Amino acid sequence: MEKIASFTIDHNRLLRGVYVSRRDKTPSGDVITTFDVRLTEPNREAALTPEALHSMEHLAATYLRNNPEWKEKIVYWGPMGCCTGNYLIMQGELEPEDIVPLLRDTFSFIANFEGEIPGATPKDCGNFSFNDLPAAREAANRFLNEILHDIRRENLRYPQ
Numbered sequence: 001m002e003k004i005a006s007f008t009i010d011h012n013r014l015l016r017g018v019y020v021s022r023r024d025k026t027p028s029g030d031v032i033t034t035f036d037v038r039l040t041e042p043n044r045e046a047a048l049t050p051e052a053l054h055s056m057e058h059l060a061a062t063y064l065r066n067n068p069e070w071k072e073k074i075v076y077w078g079p080m081g082c083c084t085g086n087y088l089i090m091q092g093e094l095e096p097e098d099i100v101p102l103l104r105d106t107f108s109f110i111a112n113f114e115g116e117i118p119g120a121t122p123k124d125c126g127n128f129s130f131n132d133l134p135a136a137r138e139a140a141n142r143f144l145n146e147i148l149h150d151i152r153r154e155n156l157r158y159p160q
Contacts, residue, residue: 009158011042016147017155018096018103021087031093032075037103038085039143047083052135054079054127055117056086056110059136062118063109064088070102096156104148110140 005022021036040047048056061077064070075089090099113133120128147155 006036012044013159014038014042015155015159016041016143017151018100018148019156019158020094020096023093030091033090033092033094035088035090035094035096035099036080036085037088039139040084042082042084045084048139049132049135050079050083051130051132052139053083053086055120055131055133055136056140058117058119058125058131059110059113060086060106063106064102067102067105100148100151104144107140107144107148111137111144113137 016038019036019038021034024032024034026032057078064074064077067074070090073091075091077086077088079086088099088103113136117131117133119125120131122128
């Protein structure tokens with residue numbers, strides 16, 4: 001069986017950042033871009049807890065799908081199985097630089113969020129109590145301040 005593209009990235013050299021993971025063309029000709037939003041350095045830093053990622057998922061998905069400029073291009077936001085980041089899938093042939101301002105706003109929203117997590121009720125979520133808002137806020141704040149505020153080329157392109 002052929003190795004999928006995401007398993008060909010050297011995770012031992014991968015930094016925190018925003019990367020184009022893949023681009024796909026739909027049968028109707030639309031381009032869909034999948035972004036790797038990497039919050040921790042794989043195999044070198046502690047992964048996020050699933051509870052923190054779950055809270056981040058609820059908050060980011062809500063924020064992105066309500067953003068007046070970008071909401072029509074948002075397809076999906078969700079956690080990576082390895083718990084080192086999230087995938088953001090968007091309509092269009094986009095580059096990481098195109099969405100950094102959107103991600104700054106998104107992570108600022110998460111870092112400063114107070115109150116009840118949107119959709120974290122038994123009626124709205126299949127595992128509503130599986131959340132950790134303080135850890136999500138801390139991870140978002142760290143990524144925002146250490147990466148997104150002064151993002152560099154090495155945080156926007158996969159290592160070769």
